Amino acid sequence: MRQEALKSLFPIMVERRRYLHRHPELSFKEQKTSAYVADVLTKLGIDIIVGVGGNGIIGTIRGQLPGKTVALRADMDALPIQDEKTCDYASQVPGVMHACGHDGHTAVLLAVAEYFSARKEALHGEIRLLFQPAEEVCPGGALSMIEAGALDGVDVIYGVHLWTPIPVGTAASRPGPLMASTDEFFIELSGRGGHGGMPHAAIDSVVAGAALVMQLQSIVSRSVNPLDPAVVTIGSIHGGTAQNVIADTCRLAGTVRCFHEETRQRIRERIEQLAQGTAQAYGAGVSIEYMTGYPSLVNHQPEFERFEQIAAKEAGLAVELSAQIMPAEDFAYYLQRVPGCFMLVGAGNPEKNATYPHHHPKFDIDEDAMLHAAGLLIAMAQAFQSDRQ
Missing domain, CATH: 3.40.630.10 (Zn peptidases)
Structure with a gap:
């Protein structure tokens, strides 16, 4: 019926x-x-x-x-x-x-x-x-x-x-x-702009940003239990205006997805640690905006x-x-x-x-x-x- x-x-x-x-x-x-x-x-x-x-x-x-x-x-x-x-x-x-x-x-x-x-x-x-x-x-x-x-x-x-x-x-x-939780993050690295032919006089935010992208890829493979699914994706990276200018800022945006709250908190901690550590290693400043989304x-x-x-x-x-x-x-x-x-x-x-x-x-x-x-x-x-x- x-x-x-x-x-x-x-x-x-x-x-x-x-x-x-x-x-x-x-x-x-x-x-x-x-x-x-x-x-x-x-x-x-x-x-x-x-x-x-x-x-x-x-x-x-x-x-x-x-x-x-x-x-x-x-x-x-x-x-x-x-x-x-x-x-x-x-x-x-x-x-x-x-x-x-x-x-x-x-x-x-x-x-x-x-x-x-x-x-x-x-x-x-x-x-x-x-x-x-x-x-x-x-x-x-x-x-x-x-x-x-x-x-x-x-x-x-x-x-x-x-x-x-x-x-x-x-x-x-x-x-x-x-279904996974979803968080978003935005990281801005602040360097010192300069001439592309004189990198020693500048702090290259794009190089720092590129290094950070690679560092963030280690979170899932090295900081998360292999049996606990998780994703850290950098969806965009923006920095610079011309081929011969060292950019003073570089901005990364990404998303985090996982299934357990403890994993979620661990990933956030590692993102913040790696961002701060990478910025320090390259002599750059860093600001981090982390937005907690759906559980x-x-x-x-x-x-x-x-x-x-x-x-x-x-x-x-x-x-x-x-x-x-x-x-x-x-x-x-x-x-x-x-x-x-x-x-x-x-x-x-x-x-x-x-x-x-x-x-x-x-x-x-x-x-x-x-x-x-x-x-x-x-x-x-x-x-x-x-x-x-």
């Missing part, structure tokens, strides 16, 4: 997803997207709170039977990427597109809202719908949603990500750390086990144990406060040109994945409520 109901909702899911894909909005600027979601929920007779943590929305569906409160979350923001697809639902906003599937997440949760709002008489407890802004940019929207009361009284939370690296018809997750996303064992049982039995999906992955997610903040599980729903399909990686200008999904994602969220919520009756 659930699958039949969702099949009837599938056309409107596709319509909503394509509308949102045509009209993407960047993080912290999701005003029109928020208004669109609020309009749909209001027409369904769902109680809503708007403007949560900026542009977020909390929707509440109260069942007529006693039970617990299940929160379901969708993110709504897009990315500063030019859409290069040739299709009738390509982004109409220059330089902005949904290149990570958040339009699909929003359409999925709206379909879930329709499903539960039409079945209040058989619903145990409460379904809390969290339409979250600003997942793509730190500090993200999850913390502000939480501070505004999104998790008050919530017993469990579930979220999905439409994921093109795995094929449509498949779902994956894992217990414990699934590692850690699934709860009982809810992962529920996913393993429900995804195949109730949602008809092939189930895989996901590898740990280095992208980050601010859903991690919800899981720090209440039990839950974050699940990857396969959205890749070469036959529908859904093969490009997330954040690619030609990114797209097999829209059948939305049907699977909606079914999985509904089944997980119902299974939790059944266990708590």
